[in-house]
Each structure stands twice: as C-alpha cells, then as structure tokens.
Amino acid sequence: MNTFILSTLLLLGAATANAKTIVAYFSHSGNTRAVAEQIQKSVGGDIFEIKTVVPYSKDYNTAVEVAKKEQQANARPELSTKVSNMEQYDTLFLGYPNWWGTIPMPLFTFLESYDFAGKVIVPFCTHGGSALGRSEDDIAKLAPKAKLLNGLAIRGGSANNAQKDITAWLKKIGILK
Numbered sequence: 001m002n003t004f005i006l007s008t009l010l011l012l013g014a015a016t017a018n019a020k021t022i023v024a025y026f027s028h029s030g031n032t033r034a035v036a037e038q039i040q041k042s043v044g045g046d047i048f049e050i051k052t053v054v055p056y057s058k059d060y061n062t063a064v065e066v067a068k069k070e071q072q073a074n075a076r077p078e079l080s081t082k083v084s085n086m087e088q089y090d091t092l093f094l095g096y097p098n099w100w101g102t103i104p105m106p107l108f109t110f111l112e113s114y115d116f117a118g119k120v121i122v123p124f125c126t127h128g129g130s131a132l133g134r135s136e137d138d139i140a141k142l143a144p145k146a147k148l149l150n151g152l153a154i155r156g157g158s159a160n161n162a163q164k165d166i167t168a169w170l171k172k173i174g175i176l177k
C-alpha cells in the first residue's frame with residue numbers, strides 16, 4: 001500500500017473515532033431529563049441541559065400561559081447555557097417537552113444559535129397526548145441543512161420507564177445494532 005492511501009485511511013479512521021454525540025435537552029418538570037439520561041446511557045457521548053436566563057414558573061398553569069404568550073409573540077427566550085464547541089459533534093439528540101403542539105420557544109433560540117449543516121439531528125419529546133406534534137417540521141425549518149431522523153415521543157407519565165421504547169427506537173433508526 002502506498003503512503004498516500006495509508007495516510008488517507010488513517011485520517012478517515014481518526015475522523016470516525018472523533019465523531020461525537022451530544023444529547024441536548026430542555027426540561028421544565030423533569031420528564032424530558034429522565035428520557036435524555038436514558039438515551040445518553042444507551043448511545044454514550046455528552047449530555048447538555050438547555051436552560052433559560054428567566055426560568056419558567058414551577059406552577060403548571062402559569063408556565064402554560066407564559067409559554068402560550070411566547071409562542072404567539074414568536075419570542076426567542078435568552079439561554080443561560082451554551083455548547084462550547086458544537087463543531088466536535090456530528091450527531092445531536094435533541095429533547096424537549098411538547099409545548100403548545102411543538103418545541104418550546106427556547107428550542108427556537110437554541111437551533112438558531114449554531115450551524116447544524118451536515119450534522120444528524122435526532123429529536124425526542126415527552127408530552128401529555130400530542131406526541132411530537134409539529135415539532136419535527138419546525139426543527140427541519142430551523143436546521144435545514146441537517147439530516148433529521150425520525151423522532152421518539154414518550155408520554156410524560158412513562159418518562160422514568162422508557163428504556164424499552166428507547167432501545168426499540170434506536171434500533172429502528174439505525175443508531176443501535
């Protein structure tokens with residue numbers, strides 16, 4: 001084998017070895033966090049919590065009203081956490097609760113904050129009945145140059161006991177063998 005081919009193969013090997021996964025999630029009451037932690041256990045990589053500068057009220061009805069107003073205003077709530085080097089990741093698992101039929105507005109802020117061209121985005125959500133809603137369409141619009149895999153929807157009440165569904169989904173979308 002000549003030196004050129006050998007060094008190309010070595011470089012390709014290094015690129016594959018360096019490919020990294022990040023599980024980024026936003027969670028108001030902990031359900032999505034529970035699912036994110038189970039996914040990270042299965043796929044490895046880093047885990048990252050998307051947080052807002054102004055936290056949402058712990059009171060459910062207040063949070064629901066604030067979130068509705070933010071959606072109507074197409075708001076971009078400021079985030080207090082930042083992924084320091086997004087370039088190192090090739091796969092982003094993105095977790096969120098379904099809020100008013102789609103991703104919470106802080107996820108709009110998050111998706112507009114980085115360049116996802118060429119990356120794989122894998123959505124997952126927890127919900128109270130609307131499953132993924134319009135969220136996959138909205139993610140596709142916000143990260144048009146990423147490759148979007150089919151998302152997972154887990155009912156909030158099942159979030160702590162979702163490993164079986166998670167494993168089946170990861171196999172279906174080709175992440176796990």
Ligand SMILES: Cc1cc2nc3c(=O)[nH]c(=O)nc-3n(C[C@H](O)[C@H](O)[C@H](O)COP(=O)(O)O)c2cc1C
Binds near residue numbers: 033060101102128157
């Ligand atoms: C502001 C707000 C809006 C919500 N809107 C919906 C909705 O449109 N459809 C739905 O199925 N569940 C809705 N829910 C329920 C959450 O999606 C569900 O409880 C989820 O598991 C919460 O995840 P978390 O614990 O990670 O915050 C809403 C909850 C909140 C707080």
